[in-house]
Amino acid sequence: MRTRIAAGFVALAALLSASTAGAQLRDRLARAAGAAVVSRAPIGPAKEIEIGRNIASTLAGRYHVVHDTALVGYVNLVGQVVARMSPRANEITFRFDVLDSDDVNAFAAPGGYVFVTRGALAMMQSEAELAGVLAHEIGHVDAKHVLEKIQRADMLKSVRQEADLTGPLLDQVADLGAGAIFTGFDRREEMEADSLGQVYAAAAGYRSNGLATFLTRLHEGEQGRGAASGLRARLARTHPDLDVRLTALQRQAAAAQLDPAAGEALADRFHARMRVAPRAAARH
Numbered sequence: 590m591r592t593r594i595a596a597g598f599v600a601l602a603a604l605l606s607a608s609t610a611g612a613q614l615r616d617r618l619a620r621a622a623g624a625a626v627v628s629r630a631p632i633g634p635a636k637e638i639e640i641g642r643n644i645a646s647t648l649a650g651r652y653h654v655v656h657d658t659a660l661v662g663y664v665n666l667v668g669q670v671v672a673r674m675s676p677r678a679n680e681i682t683f684r685f686d687v688l689d690s691d692d693v694n695a696f697a698a699p700g701g702y703v704f705v706t707r708g709a710l711a712m713m714q715s716e717a718e719l720a721g722v723l724a725h726e727i728g729h730v731d732a733k734h735v736l737e738k739i740q741r742a743d744m745l746k747s748v749r750q751e752a753d754l755t756g757p758l759l760d761q762v763a764d765l766g767a768g769a770i771f772t773g774f775d776r777r778e779e780m781e782a783d784s785l786g787q788v789y790a791a792a793a794g795y796r797s798n799g800l801a802t803f804l805t806r807l808h809e810g811e812q813g814r815g816a817a818s819g820l821r822a823r824l825a826r827t828h829p830d831l832d833v834r835l836t837a838l839q840r841q842a843a844a845a846q847l848d849p850a851a852g853e854a855l856a857d858r859f860h861a862r863m864r865v866a867p868r869a870a871a872r873h
């Protein structure tokens with residue numbers, strides 16, 4: 590099955606050049622891959638990874654990671670297939686972990702540290718949906734959404750070079766980054782991560798609408814249960830405007846001529862792997 594996914598690879602550049610939306614994405618990707626973000630102090634990939642590792646330990650400490658080799662290995666397999674489409678794949682190593690939480694959510698720290706909750710896995714119906722969610726998080730890393738917030742922070746005012754970002758200041762910066770992740774992103778950032786994620790997943794050979802079908806299920810659950818659900822209220826806060834995002838995803842798919850029926854869904858493989866980890870499916 591892995592080889593079928595590999596055979597499904599299409600040239601990312603060709604996909605991106607297919608439309609105006611693709612051209613905008615390509616520009617954004619080029620900036621994310623190369624140019625430094627306008628900042629008080631430039632932060633290169635090595636320092637970004639150091640900051641990200643610090644933030645990742647905060648996330649892992651808050652939720653605890655799942656120590657299930659088979660489950661985490663599978664999530665990594667899917668994540669790595671998608672991460673190969675990232676223009677930053679040569680500069681950072683993406684890592685994927687599962688958080689032991691019933692919350693339906695996913696997070697990404699700078700430097701390529703991606704997390705998905707057990708609760709999110711339990712709501713997914715196919716590997717394409719998992720790929721779509723992980724690709725969305727890779728999109729946040731590639732677009733440097735958290736790193737930009739850090740680089741604009743007042744606490745970096747006195748920092749002239751990234752080597753000064755160390756010790757207690759590094760911890761403060763990481764706290765700021767973790768806070769930004771818990772607070773959530775704005776609509777523009779979410780839609781940017783959606784766009785990148787949809788393209789990465791399709792380019793990796795997955796059915797392009799995996800993220801959209803997952804978001805649709807969340808959206809329907811949200812409407813069905815009402816705003817009183819703490820779980821969905823938290824999700825809505827960190828991932829706002831689900832209906833707006835779905836519309837944008839469909840528009841991008843149409844503009845880039847992504848065929849929703851093309852690519853692999855791999856529902857059976859996903860469910861088989863989830864059965865190996867009964868806790869992932871037992872809740873709710």
Ligand SMILES: [Zn+2]
Nearest residue numbers: 774779782828
């Ligand atoms: Zn997001």
